Amino acid sequence: KAGVTQTPRYLIKTRGQQVTLSCSPISGHRSVSWYQQTPGQGLQFLFEYFSETQRNKGNFPGRFSGRQFSNSRSEMNVSTLELGDSALYLCASSLDVARGTDTQYFGPGTRLTVL
Amino acid sequence: AQKVTQAQTEISVVEKEDVTLDCVYETRDTTYYLFWYKQPPSGELVFLIRRNSFDEQNEISGRYSWNFQKSTSSFNFTITASQVVDSAVYFCALSEGSSGTYKYIFGTGTRLKVLA
Numbered sequence: 001k002a003g004v005t006q007t008p009r010y011l012i013k014t015r016g017q018q019v020t021l022s023c024s025p026i027s028g029h030r031s032v033s034w035y036q037q038t039p040g041q042g043l044q045f046l047f048e049y050f051s052e053t054q055r056n057k058g059n060f061p062g063r064f065s066g067r068q069f070s071n072s073r074s075e076m077n078v079s080t081l082e083l084g085d086s087a088l089y090l091c092a093s094s095l096d097v098a099r100g101t102d103t104q105y106f107g108p109g110t111r112l113t114v115l
Numbered sequence: 116a117q118k119v120t121q122a123q124t125e126i127s128v129v130e131k132e133d134v135t136l137d138c139v140y141e142t143r144d145t146t147y148y149l150f151w152y153k154q155p156p157s158g159e160l161v162f163l164i165r166r167n168s169f170d171e172q173n174e175i176s177g178r179y180s181w182n183f184q185k186s187t188s189s190f191n192f193t194i195t196a197s198q199v200v201d202s203a204v205y206f207c208a209l210s211e212g213s214s215g216t217y218k219y220i221f222g223t224g225t226r227l228k229v230l231a
């Protein structure tokens with residue numbers, strides 16, 4: 001079974017631009033979560049989607065948004081990029097993370113650099 | 116409050132030494148799940164183990180072993196005879212549903228350096 005894939009793997013943008021990251025979950029998984037990882041803040045939860053609906057959201061500004069498609073693929077968008085948005089963005093998929101019993105499997109991440 | 120604490124920020128050991136990574140958690144839930152993930156330099160978090168709150172049996176998988184103790188709210192991870200390939204950041208995580216739905220809470224990670 002193919003794992004979680006994320007595209008692109010690396011991205012360089014300038015302040016003020018916007019960016020879209022993509023995540024394809026493991027086949028059959030309907031829950032997709034996004035995390036931001038920075039050296040100073042560790043792993044921070046952004047949001048979680050299940051069956052095209054956002055079920056949970058972390059404490060991030062509205063510049064961070066996401067969506068999920070009917071095939072469970074998910075995208076996250078960051079508008080008006082700031083230098084502090086430079087991070088590794090990780091996507092995780094599971095059958096249904098809200099059940100508690102299901103393990104999240106992570107993709108390789110997208111490393112975003114904002115100049 | 117739900118919380119995961121990994122007090123060891125960084126550990127360095129010489130190859131073949133045993134090393135234990137500590138994880139202490141807080142939750143009001145009686146049903147919860149604990150996880151360990153490994154993050155090598157490539158960046159991807161690799162799932163290592165899941166434990167539910169009703170199963171306090173220790174687990175051994177090759178050179179890896181996990182000690183779950185509810186009495187001390189700890190879920191420690193030991194690598195026996197460490198190897199250079201074990202160098203990575205290790206994250207402990209808690210999945211609990213006291214907020215109404217289960218969410219993952221990650222510790223801040225422990226960077227393990229195994230020196231040849």
